[in-house]
């Protein structure tokens with residue numbers, strides 16, 4: 001990949017940019033932000049880590065949307081994070097205006113790019129970008145489940161004492177309190193977690209995963225999470241750049257899968273060089289299906305709110 005742009009050089013955007021540079025996923029990283037001088041400053045700061053991490057890709061920042069020109073991938077982290085006590089949906093009204101403006105910049109300056117949405121509420125905003133661009137869902141998708149699954153894996157590692165390297169997890173649904181951790185698809189080197197953990201402990205891990213973002217926000221106080229979110233973005237970029245065809249939970253527009261359409265939410269996707277290659281339909285049991293439907297109802301409420309703002 002030649003050029004990756006990040007719109008929103010805030011905490012998540014900067015963290016992601018640093019990892020992308022260190023890993024040299026592309027030859028050029030562009031940072032676009034509305035704060036005067038800030039994207040230039042962040043770009044320089046990242047560039048000056050090059051001798052330590054041994055990369056030589058270009059890193060530039062600007063307030064001028066033309067910096068997006070020729071991007072292969074645009075990552076959108078622009079927008080307000082929630083404050084303690086708020087839900088992610090509480091920033092919908094302020095962030096939809098930002099996301100619309102950013103989408104128009106992408107349409108004008110990077111019409112061939114793929115778009116990875118991170119800004120919250122990520123399901124509704126990903127939906128918004130699919131509608132405003134009219135692009136195929138393979139090119140417009142969001143990050144949520146990769147982060148939620150990594151949180152769940154770290155909780156399982158803490159509870160069991162096993163290495164996080166051996167733990168695989170799956171979290172579906174909307175990126176909110178109704179998200180759906182699926183313990184049936186969580187293993188430690190292929191062994192179901194129920195082999196090591198009681199139902200009660202698994203329920204507690206599910207609940208902690210659902211509230212994972214709020215837990216960090218309450219502890220950090222003046223910022224929501226950005227280290228793990230930045231790493232989650234980088235994991236998705238890695239899958240795309242290296243055409244790994246990884247099975248990752250992504251926010252994707254549903255076209256009948258899981259009995260849902262005209263909605264974007266977290267589902268397992270095959271992620272590779274063309275973006276979301278396909279949505280994989282897992283055979284959910286009755287409880288998982290009910291939880292997924294409850295989550296879809298919550299996301300739909302946000303989408304309705306979006307429509308009323310148009």
Ligand SMILES: NC(=O)C1=CN([C@@H]2O[C@H](COP(=O)(O)OP(=O)(O)OC[C@H]3O[C@@H](n4cnc5c(N)ncnc54)[C@H](O)[C@@H]3O)[C@@H](O)[C@H]2O)C=CC1
Pocket residue numbers: 007008009010011012013032033034035077078079080081082091095098101102117118119120121122143144147175223224225226229
């Ligand atoms: N999907 C996920 O898993 C996660 C989503 N988030 C979300 O990502 C977003 C960013 O979070 P942080 O980086 O912590 O916030 P932040 O406040 O540190 O950064 C946001 C940046 O967006 C910029 N911005 C605002 N309007 C803009 C515009 N029109 N064009 C370009 N840039 C603009 C701001 O100047 C600021 O630098 C929030 O909405 C947050 O809730 C955060 C963590 C995880």
Ligand SMILES: O=C([O-])CC(=O)C(=O)O
Pocket residue numbers: 081082088120147175212213214216217224225229
């Ligand atoms: O909690 C938030 O608002 C930020 C976020 O989406 C996360 O860390 O999962």
